Amino acid sequence: MDKRPLGGTGFAIAPLVLGGNVFGWTADEKRSLALLDAFVDAGLNAIDTADAYSSWVPGNAGGESETIVGKWLKANPGKRDKVVIVTKVGSEMGPGRKGLGAVYVAEAAEASLRRLGVDAIDVYLSHWPDPATPYEETLAAYAKLIAAGKVRSVGASNLDAAQLGEALKVAKDKGLPRYEVLQPEYNLYDRARLDGPLLALCRGEGLGVITYFSLAKGFLSGKYRGEADFAKSPRGRGIAGYLTPRGFAILGALDEVALNHGAQPAEVALAWVMAKPGITAPIASATTLDQLRSLVRATELTLSPDEVAALDAAGA
Numbered sequence: 313m314d315k316r317p318l319g320g321t322g323f324a325i326a327p328l329v330l331g332g333n334v335f336g337w338t339a340d341e342k343r344s345l346a347l348l349d350a351f352v353d354a355g356l357n358a359i360d361t362a363d364a365y366s367s368w369v370p371g372n373a374g375g376e377s378e379t380i381v382g383k384w385l386k387a388n389p390g391k392r393d394k395v396v397i398v399t400k401v402g403s404e405m406g407p408g409r410k411g412l413g414a415v416y417v418a419e420a421a422e423a424s425l426r427r428l429g430v431d432a433i434d435v436y437l438s439h440w441p442d443p444a445t446p447y448e449e450t451l452a453a454y455a456k457l458i459a460a461g462k463v464r465s466v467g468a469s470n471l472d473a474a475q476l477g478e479a480l481k482v483a484k485d486k487g488l489p490r491y492e493v494l495q496p497e498y499n500l501y502d503r504a505r506l507d508g509p510l511l512a513l514c515r516g517e518g519l520g521v522i523t524y525f526s527l528a529k530g531f532l533s534g535k536y537r538g539e540a541d542f543a544k545s546p547r548g549r550g551i552a553g554y555l556t557p558r559g560f561a562i563l564g565a566l567d568e569v570a571l572n573h574g575a576q577p578a579e580v581a582l583a584w585v586m587a588k589p590g591i592t593a594p595i596a597s598a599t600t601l602d603q604l605r606s607l608v609r610a611t612e613l614t615l616s617p618d619e620v621a622a623l624d625a626a627g628a
């Protein structure tokens with residue numbers, strides 16, 4: 313499978329990243345391990361997780377997803393060099409355990425390394441902006457981790473153009489490692505945060521961009537057409553905001569393009585993100601092997617310029 317450079321990280325990844333947010337949540341450990349096997353066996357190679365996944369599940373404390381990825385790596389030692397592991401720091405992991413302060417970043421990195429069972433994190437992301445911590449402090453903490461061989465490259469999630477621009481400026485002025493990857497929310501429905509100055513900055517600086525909520529929390533799968541469909545998934549209630557005239561116009565365009573290709577709407581929605589100039593890959597999760605196979609098919613789907621334009625227009 314063709315690989316794309318992930319910004320200045322030195323890594324190249326397949327055009328779809330497997331989301332680990334469901335590991336230990338809607339995919340139990342056994343299913344998660346099977347999904348990881350199928351994903352890598354299909355030729356894809358980037359896995360996205362975070363220390364906080366999946367702390368929102370009753371009985372979970374965070375770290376469940378990283379732990380499952382770590383068990384998979386331990387059971388498949390020959391696959392460590394075949395995958396790029398992306399994880400994150402900054403979300404709350406308990407009282408006093410959150411943010412991007414230097415002391416906490418160092419502690420959190422060690423905890424993630426233990427759970428993952430790896431010597432180094434390939435791409436370590438600041439999960440959320442931390443107004444209480446200067447960029448210089450966070451980037452200096454990352455510099456120490458990189459120098460110690462515990463982190464290979466760094467990036468950020470959920471920054472706007474002004475915040476990312478300032479972080480890049482601080483890195484340049486202070487001689488510190490810069491964010492080489494941005495992870496923003498982006499899909500056919502939710503485009504405003506990335507389109508415009510932020511994407512232009514990423515392209516101008518040569519950053520890798522891996523998008524989350526690439527299927528709009530599952531709405532773009534097409535299985536949610538009304539409130540009666542919310543019960544189809546534990547995430548169903550989060551779809552309500554998408555049931556708008558614009559949302560239905562997007563689904564209509566997806567249905568039409570999907571029919572032309574004998575594909576599923578979700579596959580078309582992901583192919584649209586993959587075709588966007590400046591985006592390295594969308595992140596998408598799966599809870600069944602059938603869903604995983606659909607993600608793989610999305611990487612094989614090529615949309616025509618007219619189809620991309622029709623989808624653009626529906627979601628404008």
